[in-house]
Amino acid sequence: MTMEEAEKILVVQNLKKYFKTTFGTVKAVDDISFDVRFGETLGLVGESGSGKSTTGYLTMGIYTPTAGKILFKGQDVSVHALKRPKHIKKDMSMVFQDPASSLNPSKTIGDIVGLPLKIHGMVNSSSEFIEKVAELLETVELPPERFMHRRPGDLGGGEKQAVAIARAIATSPSFVVLDEPTSALDVSIQAKIIKILMKLQQELKLSYLFITHDLSLMRNVASRVAIMYLAKIYEYAPARLFFHNPLHPYTKMLLSSVPVLTDEEEALKPRDVKSTGEVSSAINPPPGCRFHPRCPFATNICKVKEPEFVLTEPGHYVACHLYTEKS
Amino acid sequence: MTEQPLEIKDLYVGYRTYRGTSKVLDGVHLTVNAGERVGIIGESGCGKTTTMKTILRILPTNAVIQKGEVYFGGKDVLTIGKNELNELRRKHIAMISQDPTAALNPVFNIETQLIDIIKYSEAHKGKKTEEFKAKCVRILKEVALPDPERVLDSYPFQLSGGMKQRVCIAMALATPRHLLIADEPTTNLDVTIQDQVLRLIKDIVEKRKLSVILISQALGSVKGFVDEVYVMYAGNTVEVADTKELFSNPLHPYTKGLLDSTPKLTGGGFSEGIKGRVPDYINPPSGCRFHPRCNYILSRCEKEKPPFIYVDGNHGVACWLYCKK
Amino acid sequence: MNKTKKIRLFRTIKQSPRWESVRRMWYKFSRSPLSIAGLVISAACIFIGVFAPYIVPYPEHGGYFSNYADKFIPPFQDLKYILGTDYYGRDVLTRTMLGFQYSLMMAGVVLSLVVAPGVILGLIAGYHNKTWIDMVIMRISDIFIAVPPLVLALGICSVLEPNVFNAMMAVSLMWWPWYARLTYNVSSAIRNEYFVQAAEVMGASTFHIIFREILPNCLGPILTKVTLDVGWVILIGSALSFVGLGAQAPTPDLGTMVADNFYTYGADFWWTSIFPALGIVVIILGFNLLGDGVRDMFTE
Numbered sequence: 001m002t003m004e005e006a007e008k009i010l011v012v013q014n015l016k017k018y019f020k021t022t023f024g025t026v027k028a029v030d031d032i033s034f035d036v037r038f039g040e041t042l043g044l045v046g047e048s049g050s051g052k053s054t055t056g057y058l059t060m061g062i063y064t065p066t067a068g069k070i071l072f073k074g075q076d077v078s079v080h081a082l083k084r085p086k087h088i089k090k091d092m093s094m095v096f097q098d099p100a101s102s103l104n105p106s107k108t109i110g111d112i113v114g115l116p117l118k119i120h121g122m123v124n125s126s127s128e129f130i131e132k133v134a135e136l137l138e139t140v141e142l143p144p145e146r147f148m149h150r151r152p153g154d155l156g157g158g159e160k161q162a163v164a165i166a167r168a169i170a171t172s173p174s175f176v177v178l179d180e181p182t183s184a185l186d187v188s189i190q191a192k193i194i195k196i197l198m199k200l201q202q203e204l205k206l207s208y209l210f211i212t213h214d215l216s217l218m219r220n221v222a223s224r225v226a227i228m229y230l231a232k233i234y235e236y237a238p239a240r241l242f243f244h245n246p247l248h249p250y251t252k253m254l255l256s257s258v259p260v261l262t263d264e265e266e267a268l269k270p271r272d273v274k275s276t277g278e279v280s281s282a283i284n285p286p287p288g289c290r291f292h293p294r295c296p297f298a299t300n301i302c303k304v305k306e307p308e309f310v311l312t313e314p315g316h317y318v319a320c321h322l323y324t325e326k327s
Numbered sequence: 328m329t330e331q332p333l334e335i336k337d338l339y340v341g342y343r344t345y346r347g348t349s350k351v352l353d354g355v356h357l358t359v360n361a362g363e364r365v366g367i368i369g370e371s372g373c374g375k376t377t378t379m380k381t382i383l384r385i386l387p388t389n390a391v392i393q394k395g396e397v398y399f400g401g402k403d404v405l406t407i408g409k410n411e412l413n414e415l416r417r418k419h420i421a422m423i424s425q426d427p428t429a430a431l432n433p434v435f436n437i438e439t440q441l442i443d444i445i446k447y448s449e450a451h452k453g454k455k456t457e458e459f460k461a462k463c464v465r466i467l468k469e470v471a472l473p474d475p476e477r478v479l480d481s482y483p484f485q486l487s488g489g490m491k492q493r494v495c496i497a498m499a500l501a502t503p504r505h506l507l508i509a510d511e512p513t514t515n516l517d518v519t520i521q522d523q524v525l526r527l528i529k530d531i532v533e534k535r536k537l538s539v540i541l542i543s544q545a546l547g548s549v550k551g552f553v554d555e556v557y558v559m560y561a562g563n564t565v566e567v568a569d570t571k572e573l574f575s576n577p578l579h580p581y582t583k584g585l586l587d588s589t590p591k592l593t594g595g596g597f598s599e600g601i602k603g604r605v606p607d608y609i610n611p612p613s614g615c616r617f618h619p620r621c622n623y624i625l626s627r628c629e630k631e632k633p634p635f636i637y638v639d640g641n642h643g644v645a646c647w648l649y650c651k652k
Numbered sequence: 653m654n655k656t657k658k659i660r661l662f663r664t665i666k667q668s669p670r671w672e673s674v675r676r677m678w679y680k681f682s683r684s685p686l687s688i689a690g691l692v693i694s695a696a697c698i699f700i701g702v703f704a705p706y707i708v709p710y711p712e713h714g715g716y717f718s719n720y721a722d723k724f725i726p727p728f729q730d731l732k733y734i735l736g737t738d739y740y741g742r743d744v745l746t747r748t749m750l751g752f753q754y755s756l757m758m759a760g761v762v763l764s765l766v767v768a769p770g771v772i773l774g775l776i777a778g779y780h781n782k783t784w785i786d787m788v789i790m791r792i793s794d795i796f797i798a799v800p801p802l803v804l805a806l807g808i809c810s811v812l813e814p815n816v817f818n819a820m821m822a823v824s825l826m827w828w829p830w831y832a833r834l835t836y837n838v839s840s841a842i843r844n845e846y847f848v849q850a851a852e853v854m855g856a857s858t859f860h861i862i863f864r865e866i867l868p869n870c871l872g873p874i875l876t877k878v879t880l881d882v883g884w885v886i887l888i889g890s891a892l893s894f895v896g897l898g899a900q901a902p903t904p905d906l907g908t909m910v911a912d913n914f915y916t917y918g919a920d921f922w923w924t925s926i927f928p929a930l931g932i933v934v935i936i937l938g939f940n941l942l943g944d945g946v947r948d949m950f951t952e
Contacts, residue, residue, distance in 0.1 A: 047518060047519060048488070157371075158604065159604070186370035186371055186544065187370065187544065187546075187585060187589055188370060188584060188588045188601040189370075189600060189604075190588065190590075190600070191587075191588035191597050191600030192600035192601075192602075194590075194597050195600065213518055214590075215518070215592065216592045219590065219591070219593070219594050220590045220594060220596055220597055239594075243592065243593075243594075253519055254518060254519060255592075256522075257518050257521065257522035258518060258547070258592060259521070259522075259545045259546070259547025259550070259551070260547045260591075260592055261546055261574055261591075262574075262591065262593075264593055265591055265592040265593050268592055268593055269592070275519040275520070275522045275523050276523070278487055278489055278490070278520065279517070
């Protein structure tokens with residue numbers, strides 16, 4: 001491993017995932033590459049059909065990649081979760097999108113949070129179990145006396161998600177995939193949950209893969225951002241550059257559609273691109289650059305040739321023909 | 328037809344559950360004048376949808392309207408008979424819901440569903456079915472749907488979320504209406520589609536001079552659209568103001584907390600959010616329902632419920648901090 | 653964390669959420685007066701079925717017995733024989749109540765044999781949804797379902813000796829695939845929920861996932877079906893007895909009693925066949941209404 005590679009906890013190379021359905025082959029993820037460094041949060045942004053959730057699932061092993069490699073701490077884990085070694089499963093965890101269905105409704109909170117402890121043999125007696133679970137619940141600001149023996153159905157959305165987070169950090173992992181952890185929550189609760197996540201990242205030195213469609217949220221959470229559209233990554237930059245100097249037309253379209261409150265945010269939004277059109281089908285994506293049907297700057301080459309990644313400023317990659325000519 | 332204002336006065340609604348009767352709406356008031364656009368913001372469980380359903384009287388069977396009046400066109404909707412109620416639903420008020428998939432019948436194609444609505448409205452009594460088809464195409468063109476003929480022939484599952492929501496808007500506005508209730512119309516859609524749909528609603532509303540009630544959790548989408556904003560919490564109207572005034576000068580601690588918690592596109596990190604959770608409606612907190620979560624609590628807040636008073640012009644708030652006694 | 657706090661966590665609070673869910677389920681159940689009626693009727697039937705030999709007026713009338721002096725006494729006339737007597741002078745009330753015992757015993761045995769294997773196979777097939785395991789299990793169960801139930805039972809019973817035991821075996825054999833199918837439908841839907849994927853990703857064993865994550869969420873439909881099936885099994889069993897393939901005379905089985913007395917003595921001595929038939933109706937009605945209530949308990 002080189003010095004650079006040692007900094008990266010997760011490396012994804014040329015990852016592909018195709019699903020065979022009765023309507024045709026759905027190309028959910030089509031040749032993407034990215035990496036997550038130790039202790040940072042990589043944000044993955046995209047709308048429906050972009051493949052961002054599928055990417056998260058591939059990383060965790062819920063799906064088996066059709067092609068490509070996933071390297072976790074240098075080790076090749078490009079297989080289904082059931083085939084991965086146990087110590088890897090202990091080290092990575094996931095928080096799912098819908099808190100209601102990510103907790104088994106027939107079990108108690110204590111059992112749900114403590115399950116990973118039992119599986120990995122981290123507790124030896126039932127009193128130790130209760131102690132550890134209580135500790136975890138306290139970390140996510142849920143008083144154990146009130147929550148340990150309740151069922152998920154009695155809890156509000158924010159509390160359920162806090163339980164999911166407690167479960168995710170139970171085995172002291174180093175990497176957590178967060179798939180839209182706050183999309184189903186109200187704004188005031190979202191702030192609390194994000195604060196807990198940030199605190200945990202600091203205290204436990206976690207690396208996050210943060211998947212969301214909410215750009216305002218992403219701005220405050222991620223250190224680097226990658227934007228996906230129809231199974232491919234089109235722009236990849238540190239957060240500040242991504243938001244203050246967006247290059248790809250889709251990034252600009254997304255930013256201009258974000259509902260904002262203050263005038264300064266309004267000023268940040270790009271003026272030259274307004275949202276038009278709809279996402280095309282993933283079974284027959286448009287040839288060439290997949291965004292060309294909706295792109296106001298599309299030229300002939302965009303309809304034919306897929307753009308390559310270009311480095312425009314330090315750390316800022318863009319895949320768009322507008323920039324390939326320039327460099 | 329003259330446009331008629333909607334007025335909700337002192338509404339109390341509850342639900343019967345296995346633990347007793349919950350008291351959800353606790354004296355809600357709302358006024359929408361002709362041609363006015365009103366936004367309601369509040370989080371899930373605060374009673375916004377219950378209020379809207381009460382206006383159209385489509386509450387579930389275990390709901391109990393304990394007190395209050397809902398005036399539309401001078402008549403109290405809660406006491407009118409079935410025929411008048413149907414007329415209200417057919418001719419005066421239209422509603423768009425959050426989930427377009429649930430709002431469309433999956434076993435009929437769009438054409439059948441649109442024609443059903445047009446057939447039963449007064450304006451088209453006696454006309455033939457062929458004329459309806461041309462009208463349907465016109466309506467779908469108005470909501471910016473490409474290729475209306477294909478959409479008419481399709482079933483809901485063949486359309487995307489944005490297209491379905493546009494169809495729902497078309498269905499709501501197929502016949503002339505006075506009031507449009509849009510209950511979180513874009514929450515389930517992608518961000519770019521949200522923008523398009525909201526712009527569409529704005530265009531149609533301006534063209535037809537409708538009154539609108541827009542309910543949303545995304546404060547930003549409400550801001551660009553409505554003239555007046557109501558903030559609801561736990562079944563109470565806690566603050567009312569003109570849009571600009573509310574966002575630049577929020578008075579109620581809940582509104583302040585809400586605006587603080589919204590992440591900013593310009594960065595700056597996160598606030599603490601609002602501590603606590605939405606109250607249990609079976610045993611709601613005494614006095615002001617927000618007091619367990621409030622950072623500016625006074626001793627009075629726990630004992631008495633604050634009255635709703637107008638502090639500055641159109642800006643009203645229900646909070647003891649602003650009652651000088 | 654000190655010891656007193658630990659104990660408090662374990663004991664006192666542990667009771668409340670379970671009690672809470674019982675209260676909630678009872679509320680949902682008791683909304684419908686018909687479900688309460690079903691509960692009462694089923695409880696009465698079970699009581700009669702269990703205690704029949706001890707509470708019937710003439711226990712010896714259940715076996716070989718004849719008292720031709722008292723034969724064919726019409727019902728509601730003689731206090732000694734409230735529902736009348738049959739050809740052999742046996743009390744119809746006694747024999748009907750003893751018949752309840754047989755019917756409920758049949759339901760009990762068949763369901764105990766059938767539910768566990770069917771549910772387990774359905775769970776396995778549902779978890780391995782869309783793989784060869786699913787195909788094999790479901791096609792085998794399809795074969796059993798495809799044969800008309802009564803025909804299968806008749807076939808088995810006519811090959812083997814016709815008695816209660818064989819009738820129960822025959823009914824069991826054609827009953828299990830329904831449980832496999834029901835469980836398969838429910839578990840294949842649950843299998844794709846996030847909490848199952850979370851357990852897989854954590855490293856939980858397949859046994860744990862199937863029996864500790866998926867199964868508890870399938871219980872609603874399964875228990876409803878068990879309740880309703882009591883009535884159905886008894887009906888099928890009575891049908892078998894009716895054609896002579898179940899319990900043989902003089903065993904007081906409801907179906908046998910209807911068969912023996914309906915054609916031979918028909919309208920003239922109607923009480924000998926109608927009351928046993930009513931007995932079947934009451935059991936089935938009671939358990940059907942109860943089954944509706946059980947289904948309500950598990951619906952939101």
